[in-house]
Amino acid sequence: MILTKIHTLSNLPDLDEPDQEHRFKSHYTIQAHDKDINAITIAPNDKIFATGSQDKVAKVWDLQQGTLVGTCKGHKRGVWSVKFSPVDQCLATSSGDKTIKIWSLNDFSCLRTFEGHTNSVLKVDFLTSGLQLVSSGSDGLVKLWTIRTNECVTTLDNHTEKIWALAVRKDENMVVTGGADSMINFWQDFTEIEYAEKKQAQAEQVLKEQELSNYLMRKDWKNAITLALSLEQPFRLLQLFNQILRDRPEHDTSITGLEAVDNVLNGLSLDQIAKLLGYVRDWNTHAKNMRAAQTVLHAVLKGRKIQEMVEIPGIKDLLDGLLPYSERHFQRVEALSIRSYVVDYTVQAMDLMTMMGDMDDMELLNGEMDEDDDRANLRAQRKAEEERMAKERHAAFEAARAATVGAPMINGAAVIVDDGDDDDEDDESPEDADEASGSSDAEQEEQSDEDME
Numbered sequence: 001m002i003l004t005k006i007h008t009l010s011n012l013p014d015l016d017e018p019d020q021e022h023r024f025k026s027h028y029t030i031q032a033h034d035k036d037i038n039a040i041t042i043a044p045n046d047k048i049f050a051t052g053s054q055d056k057v058a059k060v061w062d063l064q065q066g067t068l069v070g071t072c073k074g075h076k077r078g079v080w081s082v083k084f085s086p087v088d089q090c091l092a093t094s095s096g097d098k099t100i101k102i103w104s105l106n107d108f109s110c111l112r113t114f115e116g117h118t119n120s121v122l123k124v125d126f127l128t129s130g131l132q133l134v135s136s137g138s139d140g141l142v143k144l145w146t147i148r149t150n151e152c153v154t155t156l157d158n159h160t161e162k163i164w165a166l167a168v169r170k171d172e173n174m175v176v177t178g179g180a181d182s183m184i185n186f187w188q189d190f191t192e193i194e195y196a197e198k199k200q201a202q203a204e205q206v207l208k209e210q211e212l213s214n215y216l217m218r219k220d221w222k223n224a225i226t227l228a229l230s231l232e233q234p235f236r237l238l239q240l241f242n243q244i245l246r247d248r249p250e251h252d253t254s255i256t257g258l259e260a261v262d263n264v265l266n267g268l269s270l271d272q273i274a275k276l277l278g279y280v281r282d283w284n285t286h287a288k289n290m291r292a293a294q295t296v297l298h299a300v301l302k303g304r305k306i307q308e309m310v311e312i313p314g315i316k317d318l319l320d321g322l323l324p325y326s327e328r329h330f331q332r333v334e335a336l337s338i339r340s341y342v343v344d345y346t347v348q349a350m351d352l353m354t355m356m357g358d359m360d361d362m363e364l365l366n367g368e369m370d371e372d373d374d375r376a377n378l379r380a381q382r383k384a385e386e387e388r389m390a391k392e393r394h395a396a397f398e399a400a401r402a403a404t405v406g407a408p409m410i411n412g413a414a415v416i417v418d419d420g421d422d423d424d425e426d427d428e429s430p431e432d433a434d435e436a437s438g439s440s441d442a443e444q445e446e447q448s449d450e451d452m453e
Helices: 189-217 223-233 235-246 259-266 270-283 287-300 306-308 314-407 430-452
Strands: 002-008 025-033 038-041 048-054 057-062 066-071 081-084 088-096 099-104 108-114 121-127 132-135 139-146 151-157 163-168 174-179 182-190
Touching: 025 048, 025 057, 048 182, 057 081, 057 287, 066 151, 081 108, 088 121, 088 132, 099 151, 121 163, 121 174, 132 163, 132 174, 163 223, 189 223, 223 259, 235 270, 235 287, 259 287, 270 287, 270 314, 287 314
Parallel strands: 038 081, 081 121
Antiparallel strands: 002 025, 038 048, 048 057, 057 066, 081 088, 088 099, 099 108, 121 132, 132 139, 139 151, 163 174, 174 182
8 A cells, every 4th residue: 555645835944944853744644555655646726636656657746635537557567757738738657668658638548659768767857848758778878759740859968877866947948867877967958049140151061062053153162172072072073073074185194184174183282182082982983973983083193102192091991992893894894805806806797798789789680681682682683584585475475476478368267387496395385485484474473482581
């Protein structure tokens, strides 16, 4: 049985007299919890108070009567701390189950649960007019929570043991914690100062970026490179070197594309060289940025002595990151160079095949021309043969007519007398001679057509 005693101080004499004996009188005593009571707090309106116990519950009581108003149940382990909100009708509790809960004082239901500590949460309190919570735990951490978003916005770590005590100054500008490590830490709110510094830094950043753009437009490479290094903008620096490489003059003999840029790289300090080589190492990991990275590396190494390079901070780690990717890039370039020979061979072979094709086309054209000439000759021969045969037929016809006119008439018909020596040949009439001549002409035409084909 755990009892709670309420004492009244209204009938006490002046407490400013330390020598006078004071006796406190118990106003009432109530049985509050079944186990140890770890925390007790009074509401800002002085009408109710709350208790937290190892029996896993927090209870709200009427301050004047001592009657139970409500019970907050939900923690899985003992309640270590209870605190009323200064503005809202709610109660915050922290427990050995590593959680913080906010309870409604209207129906005593759980409104929010905060998780983030790795051990028991020993203390909790409100900050920022009830908009935030601050807690401490057995994990030695102090955490700041935003109630609206239910997230931890800051974790403070300066204790080595459990943090048993936590107090907030009245103006909420400072938090004091004490722990089992016998240390007391004072935590002050620098939010407004940090915000002002951040805004000022952003304004300066904008001005410097505008200044960098102006240097690039004026092609003031020295100030542009040094300002880009100071602003820690490797991407802008990479764009700068790529632009210089693209705009390299035709007969330029510098390393980077401009003699002025080579001089700027040679004049950088060792810290700036270390930062630049760090950027080069990152650029060198991508094949598309390899050209700019290797160009800048070449310019830096050529303009520095070995003794100076050894003094660069972290040079060993930088070289360890540069060498593997550089070897890979050179192997790829060598492989591409070898493959380019195949392209040359292919182009030469294509030229040779083109020349051979032209020769074949000329021979084919000459053959077609010879064939056309043969056909023309055959046509001329056929025409001459036809003319000769026509002349022969005409001469034979004229000879037959002449013989008919001079022959004797027998019964009104002309008789042709053959004086030839060959008695075996039959007499032929003019019509038979014409038929024979026509047959011979037809055979000659067929023979000429066969020759043409």
